[in-house]
Amino acid sequence: MSPQALADLSSRLPDLRLLTEPGDLEHYGRDWTRRWTPAPLAIALPASIEEVQGIVRWANDHKVAIVPSGGRTGLSGGAxxxxxxxxxxxxxMNRVLGFDAVDRTLTVQPGIALEAVHTAAREHGLIYPVDFAARGSCSIGGNIATNAGGIRVIRYGNTREWIAGLKMVAGNGELLDLNRGLIKNSSGYDLRQLMIGSEGTLGIMVEATLRLTDPPPTSQVMLLALPDMEALMQVFALFRAKLSLQAFxxxxxVALKHVLAHGAQRAIDGDYPYYVVTEFDAADERAQEAALAVFEQGMEQEWIADGVMAQSEAQAAALWRLREGITESLAPHKPYKNDISVRIGAVPAFLHEIQALLAREYPQMEVVWFGHIGDGNLHINVLKPTVLADTDFIAQCEHVTKLLAETLQRHGGSISAEHGIGLVKRAYLESTRSAAEIALMRGVKAVFDPNGILNPGKLFV
Ligand code: 2HG
Ligand code: ZN
Incomplete structure (x- = not known):
């Protein structure tokens, strides 16, 4: 981009806030991946739909690439x-624009933080149920752009289920008002759903209408210690059959060791290889007794070695911290991240296979397993040994990811369950999508963004 191009942007949109200081370029040029050196030419902070349209039209005229940016908490390099x-x-563009009590929808701008959406929904006695640890920093726009999942998918599904309408500025600057909050709309291709998970490659979101729902009944949180990996899915099957799960x-x-070293509090004495944090409906004493009976059944079967049930909200939060604090506790070790999924039914066979694969390929490295096992979604973080240079470490991890992708392909799984493809997983897209699908995806991209200005290089080259 030439300085003249930037001057033209300022003259077309005199009120547009533009940043070019090195500190700002660095701040806005990266997400939670730390692999790339940020090098944007400028940062634009539009305050209106018209300004977003003006920027997109200008980018077409000057053939400038745009990277749409939200909370930049992404783990795949999409931002x-x-x-x-x-x-x-x-x-x-981070405001609540309106609440509709009859439709039970909240209309927001895309820059609003997920946590602010939760607060706004609760003010109306309702909830927006998508939730995960980055809630305070991530933006709803980024959540929608990656079809974010999180810790309540088992009960509520992914972000995709909760989007009633989207306003998007397409690659030619045109404003699209998609689905307009309708529940029923059988009028052809659902372009709103196409936008969800498109990682900023098809349009720039400028407004979203979110579905809200009733809060769940009072819940109970349990931490379970398990003797082996087989027990994981056995306990899951037992709990899912007998309880109304909100999270599993x-x-x-290894994850526990890091999160404890990072300030979380131990809740179970003794060392066990696997742990589960689960939350389920337990509205009254009878429901709590029923839950205890299920727990005891798991103990008798020797699928559960030990466990604690939270006795207060503070204790429930402490148990959740053991799970939700993991990502932050691993960050200093520059982890290489895998966010993979298979059908729930395929989890046991898949786990066995990749356990052997990772033990063979990473004999010297610390490999941390955690995630949304009840959805068939695993996060496997490989920690960088201090003696290895960053580039050697990444080269080795990419080699293993190729093997992992082949295994996933055999099990019909996905190389990205909920973080997106971005830059990090671009080379492995073929393991999850057929050549025919990718060709169609490219065709769709060309229709929405004929000059290729929207987040080029993300998802595919
Ligand atoms: C989580 O489930 C997030 O905590 C982050 O998806 C996963 O850090 C990761 O690998
Ligand atoms: Zn996750």
Whole structure:
């Protein structure tokens, strides 16, 4: 992008906030991946739909690439700007625009944080049920762009289920008002759903209408210690059959070690290889007794070695911290992240196979397993040994990811369950999508973004 191009942007949109200081370029040019050196040419912070449209039209005229940007908590490099792009940050478009009590929808701008959406929904006695640890920093726009999942998918599904309408600025600057909050709309292709999970490659979101729902009944949180990996899915089957689950998450002793070293509090004495944090409806004493009976059944079967049931909200939060604090506790070790999924029914066979694969390929490295096992979604983080250079470490991890992708392909799984493809998993897209599908995806991209200005290089080259 030439300085003249930037001057033209300012003259077309005199009120547009533009940042070009090195500190700002660095701040807005990266996400939670730390692999790429941020190098955007400028940051634009539009405050209106008209300004977003003006930026997109200008980018077409000057053939400038745009990286749409939300909370930049992504783990796949989808919001990285390392090639002189214009970052279009939606940080100033972060307001609640309206609540409709009859439709039970909340209309928001895309830059609003997930946690602020939760608060706004609760003010009306309802909830927006998608939830995960980055809630305070991630933006709803980024959640929608990656079809984010999180810890309540087992009960409520992914972000996709909760989007009643989207306003998007397409690659030619045209404003699309998609689905307009309708519940029933059988009028052809659902372009709203096409936008969800498109990682900023088809349009720039400027407004979203979210479905809300009733809060769940009072719940109970339990931490379980398990003797082996087989027990994981056995306990899951037992709990799912007998209880109304809101969450079922697992982590290993290695994850526990890191989260404890990071300030979380031990809740179970003794060392066990696997742990589960589960939350389920328990509205009254009878429901709590029933839950205890299920727990005891698991103990008798020797699928559960030990467990605690939270006795207060503070204790429930402490148990959740053991699971939700993992990502932060691993960050100093520059982890290589895998976010993979298979059908729930395929989990046991898949786990066996990749356990052997990872033990063989990473004999010297610390491999941390955790995730949303009740959805068939695993997060496998490989920690960088201090003696290895960053580039050697990544090269080795990419080699193993190729093997992992082949295994996933055999099991019909996905190389990205909920974080997106971005830059990090671009080379492995073929393991999850057929050549015919990718060709169609490219065709769709060309229709929505004929000049290829929207987040180029993300998802595919
Ligand atoms: C989680 O489930 C997030 O905590 C992050 O999806 C996973 O850090 C990761 O690998
Ligand atoms: Zn996750």
């Amino acid at each position: 990285v700007a390392a090639n002189g792009e214009l970052v279009l940050s939606l940080a100033r 998450e697992f982590f290993t002793d």
